[in-house]
Structure formats: C-alpha cells, structure tokens
Amino acid sequence: MAKKKAFGIPKSLSDGIGETINTGNNNVGQLRYEIVSLSRIQLDNENPRDLLINKNDVIHGVMDNDPNYERKKNELESLETLAFSIRKAGVRNPVELYKDNDNYILISGERRVLSSLLAGKTDVPAKILESKPDELQLRFLQWIENIEREDLTIWERLYNIEQLIGAYKNTSENNQIDSEILSSIIGCSKKQSKRYLDVVLADDALKNALKEAGISDLIKLSLIVGTKDKDQQKKLIEEAAKGASREDLSDVAKTMSNEDKKILSSKKGKNGAGRPRTSIAINIPINKIPTLQTIIENVISSDQTYIKHAPNFERVDWSNANHVKTAFETFLDFVSLISKDLGRN
C-alpha cells in the first residue's frame, strides 16, 4: 500500500499570513488619511514658524501697508514653486493635523497648506491624529518635523526646545528638567541636550545680545552662556560676532579663565561635586612673575621670624620658570610652618 501523503502549507504563504495578521493587529490607524477642507485648517502659531506669511496673505494678497511687506512678498514667491507642482500633481505627502472642535490645527505641513491655497485648491490630504496630542507629544512632533529642516534658525530650534520644556513641566509631576531628561525626550546626546538647556535657561538680556550678534552655532552659544563673568561674556560675544571659529573662541575663553582661575577654583573647591580637592594648581603668567617676586620679598623682609629664610631666596633665578615654581612652593611651605608655630604659641 502506498504511504499516506503528508501535506503542509508552503512556508512563504504561512509567513505571509502570520505577518499580515501581526501587522494588521499592531498598526490600527497608522494610515488614517483623509481629505480635509483647507478652510478648516489653522496654522499653529505656537510652533516656531518658518514663514511670516499667513493664510490671509495668501488668499487676499499681502497688504501694501504690511510692516513685513518685502519679506512676505518674497515668501509668497517662494511658495509659487510648490504651488506649481501642486497644481500639476497635487499634494504628494499628507500634512498632519489634530482636531480642535470644528477645526483642525496643523502639526506639520505649513508650506503645503499655504501653497495649496495659492494653487487654488480647496482641500488637502491629511493624516489626522485621533485626539489632541498632549502638549508634550505635540511639541515633540513639531520638534521632529523641525529638526529635519535646514532652513530653521538655531533660535527657532531653541524656541521649540523651550516649549518642549514648558510642556514637560506642565504634564509631568517633576517640574525640574535636566540634560538627562531633555536628552531622553528629544533623543540626542546628553552633551548636546546640556548645550540646548544652558542656552534656553540663560537670561533674556544675554539671549538678546547673542541674537543680535548673529551667533548661530550651538557650541559657541553654550560656551558663551557657560562663561559666568559678564565682562568675559561680552568679550566672547564680540569675538564670535567678528566670526571667530569654535576653536578660536574656546582658546579665548581658556586664556581668560586662566587669569581668573584663582577665584574660580577656590569657589569650585567648596561647592564642586566629587572627591574633595587636596591641592590646587595655580597658573601664573610669565609677565606676572615680578609681582610674585615682590610679594615674596616683601613678606620675608616684613618680620624677624621670616628674615632668617631670606638667603634661600637670594639664589633664585627669577627668569627661570622652574626656579620660580620651586621658590613659590618653598615660600608657601615656610609661611604655613611659621603660621602654625604662631598659632601654637
């Protein structure tokens, strides 16, 4: 008798069926597109808008007395190219909206909406979020949309971040935000999010000064904001405005902060985190050595207790940096020894 035949489903078909079930069940609503009347779409003014022009300007033309007449005219012209393609081929990628009562608020697709109006269209394909996204999610969606755009200035990005932070504070119980939280929200490195955070949290006067100086590089901005001394900040802003590179700027900052190290490091020693400091390094520029010599000589000649150490310093070659270093260390040693003795007496 012939062996009973065994049957099965071809693997490709079985895989296809399984994957289709899986995709269908896990992605309800992912492709929910509709055609929405343009008249019901509102631009989101909270979103850092790239364009100054609004729906009215597109529909009725830019008013002659508009304070931004020139810029708006240019924007209108730039929208024409997209409008031309929309007339020919329609809007290829749906815009994103969420429903707000009877209207829709635009999440992304400002140019597409305005150009569609310009092209004389009455509606536009849209992906509609089922409900109003929570504030944090909304700002995040706008952030993703904006981060891909090269034409957005750093200040528009920072405005975006500021709103994200605001939304985070409003929606979570934690009203403190640090670079770690921010980096987990926007998905960038902690270093980068710290830079954003530093600049966003800077005071308005400083931010305005930076804006006016036309500094558009985040690293430069965070370097300047991170410099606490007002005069130094001013100097750095000037340098950056003159077009100093990141390297130039950080060199300038280093030199200036070296001059101030003494004050800065004593502050850090008290409040800084980590292991307590057991020593401090003092950098004395060559041109300040005569001052140091004066201090040492004055201290030594000022008192009987010190004067017996004077011979130790007579042999110092003040033009030799190594000599000066050893001399200063010795000086510190015996001054502290003598102070201790005095204390005991």
Added chain:
Amino acid sequence: MVLYTVCDNTTWNTDMEIICPVNNKGGVGKTTITKTLCEYFSIVQKKSVLVIDLDHQCNLSNRFISMEIHPNEREGKLPPIHPEYDPNDLLFPEWTGRSSIADVYFGKPVLPYQTFIENLDILPANTGSLLAVEHVRKDEVAEKVHNQLAAFLNLEEVKETYDVVVIDTPPSKGPLTTSAIRAATQIIIPSVMEPQPIEGIYGMLQLWKQEQLRRSSESPIHLIGILPNMFNSQISLHNGLLQGLKDNPMIADFVIPHKLGRRVAFAEVDAEGAQPSSIFQLPNSNSAKTEALLFCDYINERIKKNG
C-alpha cells in the same frame, strides 16, 4: 414605516456589531456561516438582527424571502414587492416597492424585509444592481462605493434598531467586499483546508490589514480568525493544512478551535417548506446543531472579549 436614507451626518462609534465572513474564494461556506450566525443571534441570543446579502447570486436572500426571477436578465433575481409598500404613499413617490441593499450604493432609501424568524430582518441582494456596483472601476466612484455601506450602517436609526448585523459577501476582492470590510467590526475568514481557499485567506487578510491601518484605534476591525470549514478529518490534506496554520505561532491564535463539518442538515433547512426551518430549532440531540452552537458561542464570546 421608516425608509433609511444615507446622509453625511453619521457618527462612527457604535455598540452594534457588524460581522462579516469573507473569503474571495467561492464555495468555502460564507453563506452557510452568515445564515448560521444571523439565526443564532436572533433565535438563541434573542438579539435584533439585520442580515445583508451582497452576493449577486442571491442564495442567502432566497433562503429568507421569495426572490423573483428578473424578467430580462438571465439568472438575475429581484427582491419581491415589499409587504409594506403602498403605491399611494406620497411620502416616497420614487419608491417602486422593491428594496435591495444595492439601493444603498445608489443613494436610494431602503426598507428591510421581515423574515420568518422573529427579530431577523433582511436586506436582500439584487443581481443586476449589485453587479453594476461590483464592476465600478473608476477610482472616485469606487471610493464612494467603499464608504457607502459603512455610512448606511452608522445611521442612528439603523443603530437603534439592530444589535447585530451579519453581511454575506461575494467571492471576490471587489468594491462590495471592500465596502463590507470597511463597515465591519468583526471579520471571520472561513476556509476549506485546501490550497486555493488558503490562498484566499491571504488575500482577505491583505484587504483586512489595508482597512485596519486606516481605522481609528477606537474602532478597529477585530479579526476573529480563520474558520476551518467543511472539514473532514479523514482527509489528510485537510489535517495537514490545518496543522500547518496552527504550527505558525503568529497564526495559531487566530485559528478558530471549532470546525463546521460538511453536513446535510445545513442544507435541509433551506428546502422549501422545511420544518423546522432553522438548524437552531432542531432537537438538542442533533449533532449539526451541537456543532453550530459550539462555533457560534465561541464567536459570541470572542466578540464580547473584543468589545
């Protein structure tokens, strides 16, 4: 008398369940399952049920009301004149007295027919008009067809009248089947465990996925699962293919654990003047009834769980 007319102001969330057995391969038992389910929900569960026949062959319609032969179309059938039709009614002067689900697609009002089963109404097929809808190919028109049945079933009056709607679909992936899936809240894919119908499962799942991705996540189309139909455990092809589906962990949960066999009792109740006229009116000892009850109870439970 209320004639239902589709208008634009429909709301989409509904407690009414719309169940749809679909498979583009013919002869897998869609009509038998539709019939079994609508009778189960009206007779056993005492729900108010509307059954819809989208298949131009009119088999399901013929079971519940006496369809008439179309005078001009070969093999064409028409619903009978509606018992409530009054030619002197001035309210609906255009109505000619016959009502078919096809009218919904042409934007005309419809009036369901009562069947011999309490709580069960039917909107029958109409061969010519349904074929006309099925052959729509122009994109804009097809899109309208796809939405039309959902718009009709979401009318407040319809939702108030019925608890459950069961839709029999034609053996195709055409506009009518798409419109049924678009309206559905639950779908079942009946299949004979043979290679061609199983290809049909894949085709239907593709259609389901496509519709599912467009749905709002508050009103998904629940896939109840694949129903092994007309199953014969003596046939190793049936056993092998069923095992093949169960062996894939992604499919296994969606294979309905009840099988409907090829039983003459399902056909006997269709015969003219048959008594009893529904499988659920057979004595409890009847094995076809037991099998049907097991299957229908399972579907009912799944729907409750999905809801």
